[in-house]
Amino acid sequence: MYAQVVKSEGSKTRDEMTPEELAFQDRIDRGEKIEPKEWMPEGYRKTLIRQIGQHAHSEIVGQLPEGNWITRAPTLERKAILLAKVQDEAGHGLYLYSAAETLGVSRDELMELLHAGKMKYSSIFNYPTLTWADMGAVGWLVDGAAIMNQVPLQRTSYGPYSRAMIRICKEESFHQRQGYAIMMKMAQGTPAQKRMAQDALNRLWYPSLMMFGPSDKDSVHSAQSMAWKIKMNTNDELRQKFVDQTVPQAEYLGLTVPDPDLKWNEEKGGYDFSEPDWSEFYDVLAGNGPCNKDRLGARVKAWEDGAWFRDALVVHAEKAAARRAVAAE
């Protein structure tokens, strides 16, 4: 998932729930899937729209940092792989906007909210991709962190979202392997390539940890989303899991995780690690990341420059329908 700080609606105790809400919660507790036409609390619907929309936006904005290197990919094969990957991301965007549409919000409406800055996308895509090693590190760390979130979401309570996640997870795990393969090549390459690999890890490590969102142990929103099975694990659980999985992978590459306090903790069976700089995270969310303006600007420009194209398709379809109607008379 690429959703961070998704505000959840509601959070009622069983005593406060209406009979409908109680029946709904019972269905979720039994592990049933909620389907589009079925009754659902307004808060559930709104929270899901926010979360799925944020995820969809992340996929399409996420095309940009990787698209940045397609024209400079170092071999024809790497270029083809990167193109296929970025194409997959656009496809994920499409599934997710479709899932959101089943909740009564159109893709255009969601796009407008994104362009107006009223909906977010993952903070990670506001960081630049500066060397070819970033194509490896994005696949390895960013897709790796996304998978950590998305695998449990395959069991989320909302049917269309769950099914989209199942498809997306298959492709994302392939992306992560591709990213790691680039990192291996770089880490075993020339001194310059190794330097690029270490530099990519240095720059992307903490932003990747931020992808899970701030600690949510006290968050009411998280509790409600977890009760609805829109969110399956806490941010801290997933972050810990990500660190535990990633540190040995970095060691295998011969790279150093940029955290002097990183240490295996036998007692908890996981690593102790430093928190990212959360003030930086909130700065990025507020629009002050290194690429916020470029990323959103590129999306707005694509949308505005393409208006004539979309309008023309609509007008042509109307003309064609009118001609068919005349022909049928």
Place this chain on the structure above:
Amino acid sequence: MPSLPDMNTPEVAELARMQGAHAHPPVPAPDAGEQALFECLLRIGDSTLVLGHRVSEWCGHSPALEEDIALANVALDLIGQTQNWLALAAEVEGQDRSADDLAYLRDAWDFRNLLLVERPNGDFGHTLMRQFLFDAWHHEFLKGAAASTDPRVAEIAAKAAKEVAYHLERTSDLIVRLGDGTAESHRRMAAAVEALWSYTGEMFLADAKDAEIAARGILPDPASLREPWLATVGAVFAEATLALPDSAFAHKGGKQGIHTEHLGYILAEMQFLQRAYPGASW
């Protein structure tokens, strides 16, 4: 203007002689027939490479999500075809170069792509028009090449023809919709025809190398593709309410390595890593 000093002193002549004596022995040139085939394979392989590059510049910036997906798909097909054509070119050349060496380590004057494909993207209508004019030619070219007397060529062409049939179907459909859409879309598409038409003639001009390869039945005769191409373009333009230009002027030179100014920038970007870090493996 001051006269320039005479540089042809005896010392200079001697230096040149010594230089020549220490140069590497020349690599035996492939025979003329293989040389012509090599050149003709570069003409198609470089064209798909450069067009794939141009199309991929749109990634994440197109007018609709479906278009982002379709463009990435087209670019991916073109890059895949490039891998096949340039690998065969390298094999024919027999100088121990790979497809990547050809793509990443030649300068513009050694590229043999059509000028049409290196034209800048312009607006989305311009990009689609360039693609359509190319697709309509590419489709005919591959149909001919799929019947090649060289089974290696026939195999690559047959696979590519399936992909390009889809490219042509897609661009034909969009040209009709945009030509016969709004007044603005019509104006943009007509402007694209105007801007690009003079780059289409090169596709049908044969030089001695084309003629030789066509005579051997390896690739179709460029001139033979013009009529079916014009039939496709004419039919689509008619439905799109776009006028077929009557100008026969053709810019040419790409197939012989004389390009527009744009190719140098494309290569500077494409080849950056291979040039900046020579010998690295990626």
